[in-house]
Amino acid sequence: MMKINESELAFEYLRRNKEELSPEEFFDKYLSLMESFKKAIESKESKAIGPLDVLF
Numbered sequence: 001m002m003k004i005n006e007s008e009l010a011f012e013y014l015r016r017n018k019e020e021l022s023p024e025e026f027f028d029k030y031l032s033l034m035e036s037f038k039k040a041i042e043s044k045e046s047k048a049i050g051p052l053d054v055l056f
Helices: 006-017 023-042 051-055
Strands: none
Touching (some): 006 023
């Protein structure tokens, strides 16, 4: 099974959205997304949103 890297997912999400963010805004959003992805990955609930659901 492939190991999912929350950091790469967060960066890819921001890259695909191409939002104009200041460095501070980018960092805050990046950390928030990493936490969201980590929680989704670690969740054992079948109804939990997966990190790939957010990207695609």
